[in-house]
Amino acid sequence: xxxxxxxxxRPLLGRAGNSIVVGGIAGPAADGxxxxxxDPATGEVLARIAAGSCFDVERAVASxxxxxxxxxxxxxxxxxxxxxxxxxxxxxxxEELAVLETLDNGKPLTESQYLDVAMVAEVxxxxxxxxxxxxxxxxxxxxxxxxxxVYTRREPLGVIGAIVPWNFPLLIGSWKLAPALAAGxxxxxxxxxxxxxxxxxxxxxxxxxxLPPGVLNLVTGYGTEAGQALIxxxxxxxxxxxxxxxxxxxxxxxxxxxxxxxxxxxGGKSANIVFPxxxxxxxxxxxxxxxxxxxxxxxxxxxxLFVHRDVADDLIAELSVAAGAIQLGHxxxxxxxxxxxxxxxxxxxxxxxxTSGVEQGADLVCGGDRPGGEFADxxxxxxxxxxxxxxxxxxAREEIFGPxxxxxxxxxxxxxxxxxxxxxxxLAAGLWTNDVKRAHRVAHALEAGTVWVNMYNMLDPxxxxxxxxxxxxxxxxxxxxxxxxxQTKAVWIGL
Ligand code: NAD
Numbered sequence: 001x002x003x004x005x006x007x008x009x010r011p012l013l014g015r016a017g018n019s020i021v022v023g024g025i026a027g028p029a030a031d032g033x034x035x036x037x038x039d040p041a042t043g044e045v046l047a048r049i050a051a052g053s054c055f056d057v058e059r060a061v062a063s064x065x066x067x068x069x070x071x072x073x074x075x076x077x078x079x080x081x082x083x084x085x086x087x088x089x090x091x092x093x094x095e096e097l098a099v100l101e102t103l104d105n106g107k108p109l110t111e112s113q114y115l116d117v118a119m120v121a122e123v124x125x126x127x128x129x130x131x132x133x134x135x136x137x138x139x140x141x142x143x144x145x146x147x148x149x150v151y152t153r154r155e156p157l158g159v160i161g162a163i164v165p166w167n168f169p170l171l172i173g174s175w176k177l178a179p180a181l182a183a184g185x186x187x188x189x190x191x192x193x194x195x196x197x198x199x200x201x202x203x204x205x206x207x208x209x210x211l212p213p214g215v216l217n218l219v220t221g222y223g224t225e226a227g228q229a230l231i232x233x234x235x236x237x238x239x240x241x242x243x244x245x246x247x248x249x250x251x252x253x254x255x256x257x258x259x260x261x262x263x264x265x266x267g268g269k270s271a272n273i274v275f276p277x278x279x280x281x282x283x284x285x286x287x288x289x290x291x292x293x294x295x296x297x298x299x300x301x302x303x304x305l306f307v308h309r310d311v312a313d314d315l316i317a318e319l320s321v322a323a324g325a326i327q328l329g330h331x332x333x334x335x336x337x338x339x340x341x342x343x344x345x346x347x348x349x350x351x352x353x354x355t356s357g358v359e360q361g362a363d364l365v366c367g368g369d370r371p372g373g374e375f376a377d378x379x380x381x382x383x384x385x386x387x388x389x390x391x392x393x394x395x396a397r398e399e400i401f402g403p404x405x406x407x408x409x410x411x412x413x414x415x416x417x418x419x420x421x422x423x424x425x426x427l428a429a430g431l432w433t434n435d436v437k438r439a440h441r442v443a444h445a446l447e448a449g450t451v452w453v454n455m456y457n458m459l460d461p462x463x464x465x466x467x468x469x470x471x472x473x474x475x476x477x478x479x480x481x482x483x484x485x486x487q488t489k490a491v492w493i494g495l
Contacts, residue, residue, distance in 0.1 A: 005046065005103055006332070008096045012201055016047035019196055019220040020056050021203045023063040024213025029221065030055040035193050040106040040340040041330040041378040049196045052221030057188065057229035060217040064159040064186040065235055067214030072156050072184035080131035083182060086209035087124035090117065093205060097198055101170055102331035104195045106339035106379070107294050109331055115293075119459065120174045123477070126461035127178035130482050134183055139490070147495040154486040156184035157261065158237035161230035163223070163251075164199070165243045166192035166342050167297040167401075172265075173199055175465075175476040176240045177216065183485040188217045188236070190227050194342055196220040223247065234258050238485070241265070242299075245399075245425075245470050263474030263484055265299065265466055267399040268427030270448065271420035272302030272456060275413075276310045278432035282454065284318045287405070290430060290456040292326060292383050295341055296350075296403035299471075300428035302456055304389075304396055306416050309409040316387050316407055320366045323383040323405075328371055330378075340379040341402055347379040350402030354384060357395040362386040362406070391419055399425070413442065421447045426468025430456045449475070 005013055017034055018026040028034070029050040036045040050056070071079070090097065097120070098112035107116075136152035162176040169191055180187050191199040203218045219226045223243075230236055231254045238261035241251055245266040255262055272290050274283045290302030307315050329336035341347045347370075354368045367384030370376075381403060389396050389406040396406050410416040420429060429448040433439050443451040449466045452458060459465060464478035475481050 013047040019049040021218040043377040052219040052226040054229035063214040076131040083128035090121040127182040149493040161239040166195040169195040170198040179482040264472035266472040270428040272430040275433040276308040283432035286456040291405040424470040427471035
């Protein structure tokens with residue numbers, strides 16, 4: 001286990017207490033309180049971040065409101081150049097950002113580098129291009145008297161509150177900030193209290209790229225304090241939230257008073273279906289990535305693996321061997337395949353699900369326990385596979401958000417589609433088959449915002465991502481997310 005933070009991030013860890021950035025100036029919380037941020041692989045305190053309250057949110061919203069008129073009226077090409085410059089700066093500082101993400105979140109450095117930070121730069125570049133492409137329409141109206149010329153404008157909303165979880169702090173933050181800023185809004189970002197370091201560095205880089213002070217503000221702190229204050233603030237036009245369905249429900253209720261607009265990216269319990277004609281080696285690999293990437297702390301994790309009964313024994317045997325070979329370790333160590341869970345509380349929660357799986361009669365094929373020795377102080381759990389899982393079991397119904405795979409068997413296509421759809425969630429789904437007709441038929445029948453065929457966990461800035469049912473509403477990424485940060489005005493001209 002490697003414990004020393006490398007040189008590349010040490011200066012930032014020292015400054016992290018000044019993690020509230022308002023109008024381009026970093027400082028502590030108004031009341032001076034702070035929160036330790038922990039390396040989940042060792043349990044050691046990495047740095048302390050400011051615990052923002054409603055007073056800090058008040059200042060940040062005021063700053064974003066002041067910056068809004070000039071940011072929205074900046075020439076779109078100039079706005080786009082700043083966002084593109086930020087994409088370049090992210091690439092130039094990729095190593096530092098990846099190391100920070102790994103230290104704070106625990107994920108292996110290769111994931112931080114090649115999945116998180118690499119896509120972060122592409123997301124900023126993609127939305128930088130949109131600045132000059134947010135266009136209205138002219139409309140062929142038929143007024144009862146006279147003639148009219150009618151056109152629409154896509155206008156920014158104002159101040160956006162972006163509330164982000166801990167599993168992909170920089171990536172999900174960028175999914176919200178880049179389109180909101182591209183559309184001409186200003187933003188107050190509230191990262192997770194567990195992983196705020198990369199957001200702090202991102203805001204510094206944004207200022208360096210030329211983003212005017214006040215356009216992007218950062219308030220670190222607890223959800224129930226800083227997050228809640230953003231939801232309650234009448235000066236915030238929209239909140240874009242990613243997190244659990246339980247918090248999402250609270251946000252919907254709290255937003256009713258101000259009728260705030262919301263985008264909600266919530267939990268999932270995604271089905272990954274292996275038909276008997278699939279390439280089984282590829283399906284096994286896809287099932288492993290589907291559940292063990294980021295220690296299973298992925299909203300679209302393929303946590304319900306439906307396997308056709310004719311191929312179930314072979315596939316489960318393969319999964320068991322491969323899961324057993326996954327090397328746990330500190331995310332900065334070279335040979336690490338999988339890191340720790342985010343916190344002691346999350347570890348305890350996931351272990352509770354493992355216990356419930358055993359108690360409700362599922363077969364524990366591998367994992368379920370914690371490694372000892374050098375890993376004892378970190379929040380590690382071995383990759384876990386259950387077979388003989390019934391649809392009624394808790395591990396097949398609830399989002400675990402950890403490295404726990406439930407394998408269920410099925411016999412025919414209609415049955416598996418029905419069972420896959422029998423979930424309150426609808427974020428994503430996967431299916432593995434070599435039958436092209438079946439691929440499309442099942443992809444269309446699954447109730448999910450994203451369906452992967454013969455692949456899993458693939459994302460791109462161009463493709464919208466978001467949920468059906470209790471997985472939320474609105475979309476991140478793609479043109480749809482950008483339009484979600486605009487409002488339409490119809491302008492009538494009497495001719
Ligand atoms: P969480 O709901 O506990 O917290 C998410 C964010 O909301 C954090 O910044 C937190 O501080 C803040 N928050 C908490 N209570 C709040 C309140 N009352 N008012 C305002 N803000 C509040 O979620 P988490 O544990 O950080 O993340 C895990 C969850 O996120 C999982 O359920 C996962 O499925 C979901 N998730 C969804 C997506 C998606 O795109 N659909 C992506 C990643 C994670």
